[in-house]
Amino acid sequence: MKIIMLGAPGAGKGTQAKMIAAKYGIPHVSTGDIFRANIKNGTELGKKAKTYMDAGQLVPDSLTVDLLIDRISQDDCANGYVLDGFPRTIPQAQCLEDALAARGESVDYAINVEVPDSNIVNRMGGRRACVTCGATYHIVHIPPKKEGICDKCGSGLILRDDDKPETVQNRLKVYHEQTQPLIDFYSKKGVLKEVDGTQEMNAVFEDIVKILGA
Ligand code: ADP
Ligand code: ADP
Ligand code: ZN
Numbered sequence: 001m002k003i004i005m006l007g008a009p010g011a012g013k014g015t016q017a018k019m020i021a022a023k024y025g026i027p028h029v030s031t032g033d034i035f036r037a038n039i040k041n042g043t044e045l046g047k048k049a050k051t052y053m054d055a056g057q058l059v060p061d062s063l064t065v066d067l068l069i070d071r072i073s074q075d076d077c078a079n080g081y082v083l084d085g086f087p088r089t090i091p092q093a094q095c096l097e098d099a100l101a102a103r104g105e106s107v108d109y110a111i112n113v114e115v116p117d118s119n120i121v122n123r124m125g126g127r128r129a130c131v132t133c134g135a136t137y138h139i140v141h142i143p144p145k146k147e148g149i150c151d152k153c154g155s156g157l158i159l160r161d162d163d164k165p166e167t168v169q170n171r172l173k174v175y176h177e178q179t180q181p182l183i184d185f186y187s188k189k190g191v192l193k194e195v196d197g198t199q200e201m202n203a204v205f206e207d208i209v210k211i212l213g214a
Helices: 013-024 031-040 044-054 061-072 090-101 117-125 165-179 181-188 201-212
Strands: 002-006 028-030 081-084 109-114 127-130 136-138 192-196
Touching (some): 002 181, 013 028, 013 081, 013 109, 013 201, 028 031, 031 044, 031 081, 061 090, 090 181, 109 181, 109 201, 117 127, 181 192, 192 201
Parallel strands (some): 002 081, 002 109, 028 081
Antiparallel strands (some): 127 136
16 A cells, blocks of 8 residues: 655644554655654765755755655565655656556555644644654644653654744745645546544544545
8 A cells, every 4th residue: 555645744644644554554654754864863865954954945856756766665665655745746746656657556545634724833833753763742732641751762852943933934835835736646646535634633544544444
């Protein structure tokens, strides 16, 4: 099962992608997580990506596409995967289509998690991320059991640099200009599914399970 998560930054793609990965036993592949791991490890790729990420811009396709195609070519992706944060531009989507077509494959579901911009700023301002395992929380809606500490691994939680309000506005603008056109792209391919992302986390997931099948 090859699944793409679509939706604005902060719509809950990552939250749902992790739940999908756990239920269906497929890897959760997040380009944002891959970039953040590279930043943490001080790699060349991380240094390049950070300047774009901190400005709320997209990392150029030249640094993103090969990385993602490599990742989904690994053995653990043989039975499918859930992509979170890729593709984000039409050229990225086209490269993915081409790479899959070369193996006689295609995307099965593109799930659009629909949340209006007015909810997004609140979601991002309250997001807290685990520096070690990548788990995400919300200080009001999905709080950790102990404030500032990851339930899963006990590490400290941080507010991401790019979740500050100034950067969030820029990311929303970039989303509408460059990523939203993918909704039409996948609709034309007949694989688009829409879910109401304003519901609470488990209700959103129930709607997704209805689409993917139990
Ligand atoms: P969010 O989950 O809030 O949408 P991500 O973790 O997916 O954020 O992405 C964080 C940042 O990483 C993006 O704002 C962008 O700079 C960069 N990034 C992640 N995925 C891509 C991609 N497919 N193409 C270009 N930039 C990306
Ligand atoms: P994305 O990957 O689309 O950027 P996240 O999954 O990281 O989004 O979610 C953004 C923030 O909103 C996080 O703080 C997360 O805990 C919170 N969140 C996710 N889903 C919901 C929901 N259904 N209701 C309220 N808050 C949510
Ligand atoms: Zn953790």
